Amino acid sequence: MRVLAIDLGGTHATCAVVEDRAILAKTLVPIADHFLLAPILADLAAALRTFDRSLLAGVEGIGFGFCGLVDNVNSRVSSTNGKFIDAVEIDLNEWSRREFVLPLRLENDARLALLGECLAGAGEGETDVVMFTLGTGIGGVAMIDGRPLQGKHGQAGVLGGHTPVTLKGRRCTCGAMGCAESEASGWALPLVCAEWPGFATSSLAARPLDFENLFACAGAGDKTALEIREHCLQVWGSAAVSAIHAFDPELLLYGGGVMKSADVIIPFLQQHVDRNAWTPWGKVRVRAAHLGNDAALFGVISLFQQENSFVR
């Protein structure tokens, strides 16, 4: 099966031709200046048309990964967080049929990444998986029996970063208190550090507050950095147990920029899950994702293969 894939991120969109488990061609479309989706659509169409005619032959449809909540049955965006707020008004399927005479399928980008990892990455052959993405925010997406969970309004199984993990935590951007994301994500890290006893005299205080520096200082033995790293690992571990108890997976996958420190994170989480998750049937495996930013592109293949078969 050959498809066109569009993965819409915050600063650029990736357009690609994907066939089964291979990306045949890929191009980036910068979109940093745009806060609406409508002005970008012409650029996306132009980018897709730059692909060699031989590559476009036999394409069966367009898969569109969107960074927000989507109604994938009707291929409509249902909710966005700040950027592309006009997307809920746009009929992307109509756009696709008009521009390319091709059907379009819309899905949340994190769900697509999970589908991609399960097709051609670290989750190959797996059917019951939760994938966390540790970065500026925390993504957490659940698949049951090979299909991403959807729920009544398309938001089941897709808010794993917004599981409350502590009773006295800070307010999250989602509105809840003490979410995994508001306790241990890239945007929360400077807030966590600023409140941590002893931070001012830590070696961490002299550096930009990101996870790369946190893990570097902790690795060098800085006491405060070690404490904050332990806090973050505990938060991620707690969200992992919540997800296991909610969705009954056999595999947890971890992607995102923070996974540069996978050598520390994966063994910690495997041990945390072994000790804490209630899984009388056996042990949940913990593994790093493989495909990086290409995961969502591969996911489009699964999206078309699973047509109309989502768990709702």
Added chain:
Amino acid sequence: MRVLAIDLGGTHATCAVVEDRAILAKTLVPIADHFLLAPILADLAAALRTFDRSLLAGVEGIGFGFCGLVDNVNSRVSSTNGKFIDAVEIDLNEWSRREFVLPLRLENDARLALLGECLAGAGEGETDVVMFTLGTGIGGVAMIDGRPLQGKHGQAGVLGGHTPVTLKGRRCTCGAMGCAESEASGWALPLVCAEWPGFATSSLAARPLDFENLFACAGAGDKTALEIREHCLQVWGSAAVSAIHAFDPELLLYGGGVMKSADVIIPFLQQHVDRNAWTPWGKVRVRAAHLGNDAALFGVISLFQQENSFVR
């Protein structure tokens, strides 16, 4: 539709004839002395045979609610917690066909209660619901699109009481740390009180430590009781937000003995959910369950009506 229903609890089993939304007959079978299931089966068969012959006419099957994890596709118990440990070895379908020439369907008792409330109780006509039971333990069961969530090993959507809600909590019976159940259930309450600053001089200290007394002392203005009640409400609220973010329901139902104080609990939880849950589509409603211990009996009707249609 007319069925036989068996709801197996810790101290007694309830046997009933149920037709659509009416319980035609009901009898209790004491089982307190038994720690195995096999010796009870003859008593259950005898109890079902005491029903009037006219009631048994037209019965289409037996529904069996079990207090543990079940494989409802194959009608086998998959995991028990201490009691009825022989249940995993018993072929209940074979028993039912031999004794009554009727097909048997097995389901977790909390899932059956949720099905029952959605057929004939507080969730009537609802399809996307999470039901919590606040009692000695905390149950939490999720339904998506009219069907209880199951997962690969039958434990998806059924462990809502075992969502970690705090990073530095006590060890739960399930093995995790800081579960809703280990922070604010009937069995945890004495432990919570014993550690609470000022408990020794509270009016609560003179009474048996149960939720009835906690709410009574708090209602009378006892400062420590008010603090502990607030703690428990926050724990239940956090588990509610976790469940909403995981399962995308439109309705939360609350049952169990603690709901004698529904006048305090339901308004608190409604406000907590309104303020904390991320539901751009609208507001999740919070409601007390109606059917009490009869809920699981009604659930058997749904179990047969939904034959083979579970979300896995």
